[in-house]
Amino acid sequence: MNSLELSVQDLLVSGERGRTLLTVEQLVVHPGETVGIRGPSGAGKSTMLYALAGLANVAQGQVRWGDAELSTMGEEARARFRRSSVGMVFQDFLLFEELDAVSNAAIATGYLHGSRHAALLERAQSTLQKLNVKDLTQRTIASFSGGERQRVAIARALAHDPAVILADEPTASLDRKVADQLIDDLVALVRQEKKTLIAVSHDHHLHERMDRIIDIEDGRMVGEVRND
Amino acid sequence: MTDFYYDYIAPWWDLLSPDMQDGALLILYILPCLIVGFVVVRGMRPYALVKAMLWQFRWSNLVFVLLIAVSVALGVGLIAQERGLRKGTARAAEKFDLVVAAPGSELTNVLATVYLQASDMPLLDGALYHRIATHEQVDFAAPIAFGDSFKGAPVVGTTITFIDHLSGSLKEGALFGTYSEAVIGANVPLSLGDRFTPAHGHGDGADAEAHEGSEFVVTGRMEKTGSPWDQAILVPVEAVWMVHGLGNGHGLDEPSALGPPFDPATFPGTPSILVHAKQLWANYALKNAFTNKDSMAYFPGAVLSQLHSVLGNVREVMSVMAVVTQILVTAGVLTGLVILTKLFSRRLALLRAIGAPRRFLFSIVWSFAAVLILAGSALGVLLGFATTRVISGIVSARTNILVEVILSWPEFHLVAAFVSLTVCLAMIPAFLALRRPVVADLRG
Numbered sequence: 001m002n003s004l005e006l007s008v009q010d011l012l013v014s015g016e017r018g019r020t021l022l023t024v025e026q027l028v029v030h031p032g033e034t035v036g037i038r039g040p041s042g043a044g045k046s047t048m049l050y051a052l053a054g055l056a057n058v059a060q061g062q063v064r065w066g067d068a069e070l071s072t073m074g075e076e077a078r079a080r081f082r083r084s085s086v087g088m089v090f091q092d093f094l095l096f097e098e099l100d101a102v103s104n105a106a107i108a109t110g111y112l113h114g115s116r117h118a119a120l121l122e123r124a125q126s127t128l129q130k131l132n133v134k135d136l137t138q139r140t141i142a143s144f145s146g147g148e149r150q151r152v153a154i155a156r157a158l159a160h161d162p163a164v165i166l167a168d169e170p171t172a173s174l175d176r177k178v179a180d181q182l183i184d185d186l187v188a189l190v191r192q193e194k195k196t197l198i199a200v201s202h203d204h205h206l207h208e209r210m211d212r213i214i215d216i217e218d219g220r221m222v223g224e225v226r227n228d
Numbered sequence: 229m230t231d232f233y234y235d236y237i238a239p240w241w242d243l244l245s246p247d248m249q250d251g252a253l254l255i256l257y258i259l260p261c262l263i264v265g266f267v268v269v270r271g272m273r274p275y276a277l278v279k280a281m282l283w284q285f286r287w288s289n290l291v292f293v294l295l296i297a298v299s300v301a302l303g304v305g306l307i308a309q310e311r312g313l314r315k316g317t318a319r320a321a322e323k324f325d326l327v328v329a330a331p332g333s334e335l336t337n338v339l340a341t342v343y344l345q346a347s348d349m350p351l352l353d354g355a356l357y358h359r360i361a362t363h364e365q366v367d368f369a370a371p372i373a374f375g376d377s378f379k380g381a382p383v384v385g386t387t388i389t390f391i392d393h394l395s396g397s398l399k400e401g402a403l404f405g406t407y408s409e410a411v412i413g414a415n416v417p418l419s420l421g422d423r424f425t426p427a428h429g430h431g432d433g434a435d436a437e438a439h440e441g442s443e444f445v446v447t448g449r450m451e452k453t454g455s456p457w458d459q460a461i462l463v464p465v466e467a468v469w470m471v472h473g474l475g476n477g478h479g480l481d482e483p484s485a486l487g488p489p490f491d492p493a494t495f496p497g498t499p500s501i502l503v504h505a506k507q508l509w510a511n512y513a514l515k516n517a518f519t520n521k522d523s524m525a526y527f528p529g530a531v532l533s534q535l536h537s538v539l540g541n542v543r544e545v546m547s548v549m550a551v552v553t554q555i556l557v558t559a560g561v562l563t564g565l566v567i568l569t570k571l572f573s574r575r576l577a578l579l580r581a582i583g584a585p586r587r588f589l590f591s592i593v594w595s596f597a598a599v600l601i602l603a604g605s606a607l608g609v610l611l612g613f614a615t616t617r618v619i620s621g622i623v624s625a626r627t628n629i630l631v632e633v634i635l636s637w638p639e640f641h642l643v644a645a646f647v648s649l650t651v652c653l654a655m656i657p658a659f660l661a662l663r664r665p666v667v668a669d670l671r672g
Contacts, residue, residue, distance in 0.1 A: 055580075055666055056667055079580065082583035083582065083583025083585075094575065097280075097284070107582075108582070110274055110277060157582075
């Protein structure tokens with residue numbers, strides 16, 4: 001059961017030469033909640049996502065997932081937290097073109113302890129099947145369509161059974177029909193498995209399916225909308 | 229450190245056979261590579277991603293592998309070639325214990341007498357030959373009279389004792405028994421029963437008609453010796469003198485005598501005399517006895533040693549150049565790897581984003597470099613061996629000195645040291661890959 005609650009307090013993310021990229025006074029996301037983040041280009045949406053993942057340079061404030069306070073952790077500890085609790089999906093998939101679907105989805109077998117490999121592979125394969133990805137090992141990603149690639153990327157994000165999925169523009173590279181189907185499948189999967197989903201997107205179809213939408217402008221949280 | 233070696237290592241080391249010492253050195257040289265590999269890859273499985281990188285950058289990788297291969301081949305080839313040449317020339321000279329010639333350059337005489345390279349040499353007279361041949365410590369003294377040729381093959385006048393010494397039993401046929409018979413070297417393109425007339429001199433300047441009317445018939449063929457003598461035609465020394473109108477060296481009352489003893493008074497002269505002593509130690513006494521103002525006695529092996537020393541020095545200089553080439557190639561390849569790693573940086577950033585430990589990224593980049601280095605080195609060994617075989621074949625064909633090439637410990641030591649050094653240096657691009665900003669790389 002997912003018990004990781006996100007609590008952000010007085011967050012300040014800075015970029016090069018100390019330039020402020022994002023400030024968030026307070027944000028709480030409950031376990032199993034689905035949250036969309038929207039705003040104009042350059043507003044700081046992706047920066048927020050990277051801050052929640054422990055990748056961005058947090059100058060001050062707190063990003064706490066359950067008991068894990070990311071802003072006080074070292075880099076390796078944050079990486080350890082991500083590989084146990086966070087799955088990430090990116091706009092342009094970031095898959096290894098030369099590998100097949102299962103090898104991509106189970107990429108973590110390269111660095112996770114051997115005792116977890118069997119479970120990881122099994123989960124990667126079952127998630128790919130749930131997402132209707134065919135030819136799991138027969139062909140490399142290079143021959144996959146955009147929709148298929150993003151499904152493989154989602155399977156990779158879910159393969160190690162994380163509590164949280166962070167998605168950065170997951171539908172931006174897909175056509176409408178494929179994007180809608182992907183949204184359906186993604187939301188169904190995270191709800192079925194009671195995972196927290198935080199998705200940065202310009203896609204209002206995606207936001208319509210979220211529990212909550214956070215608006216960001218000029219590096220600040222300017223409001224939020226709850227979908228009924 | 230020296231005391232430590234002599235007190236604790238040398239007693240054990242000296243107990244090992246040479247092969248075991250070489251094997252131990254090989255392990256010692258390759259050990260850094262194995263230790264680094266174990267430490268870097270332990271607990272990680274980077275192979276699928278390394279395979280992906282190998283395939284993604286296959287053409288660049290191929291160039292890197294070829295560059296490494298050429299630099300390794302240069303080093304391997306130099307060592308193997310020099311050793312092959314040294315052994316080949318030594319083998320060709322091993323039957324020539326002691327040579328007596330007119331005072332002059334020992335090297336020139338070695339080239340003429342042992343390697344049959346045409347040269348004008350002053351002649352030794354019959355009195356000297358008689359003193360040598362009748363010395364109490366001399367087993368036999370064979371005149372070696374060169375100067376004629378047939379279709380590029382040197383025609384050498386000597387005795388059947390020398391042929392027996394050089395070849396042992398004949399491969400086919402019989403030794404010469406008259407002044408018009410000849411025994412040919414293993415590679416001479418003549419057959420038993422073939423007839424020929426020698427030309428006076430060698431090469432383009434040879435006078436084909438000078439000995440017209442003097443015909444020889446081939447009666448035997450020597451075993452292969454791996455020396456220029458395989459390309460030589462051996463005739464009775466008396467025949468050489470007679471075709472030059474100098475008599476037969478036995479006096480008028482012995483018109484068909486063959487071989488020693490010769491008559492000192494009518495002995496026409498010979499440029500070189502091969503001396504075989506009854507006892508090994510006697511060679512030194514004979515050398516002293518016949519080194520004076522009228523003659524010089526020398527050991528061809530000692531002259532070769534000096535030549536090999538020069539050859540070794542040349543090899544050392546060229547080896548330094550080969551090592552410099554290897555260092556430059558390694559630096560170029562590692563720089564290239566840094567650039568390739570940059571091209572792969574989004575994928576590496578993705579791995580960091582999904583929680584891969586830094587050591588996993590390190591193991592990917594290092595393993596990628598290590599595969600290229602190992603593949604290049606293995607290919608380099610093969611390339612070096614093949615190139616050396618080709619060059620040796622050409623040298624053997626041109627000089628008739630059998631240059632055999634086999635790979636031996638020094639080549640493997642060189643490659644092991646190169647691999648260890650470069651895989652250690654391959655940690656540099658791996659470290660640089662870790663220093664890249666994850667978020668910036670993720671954004672592309």
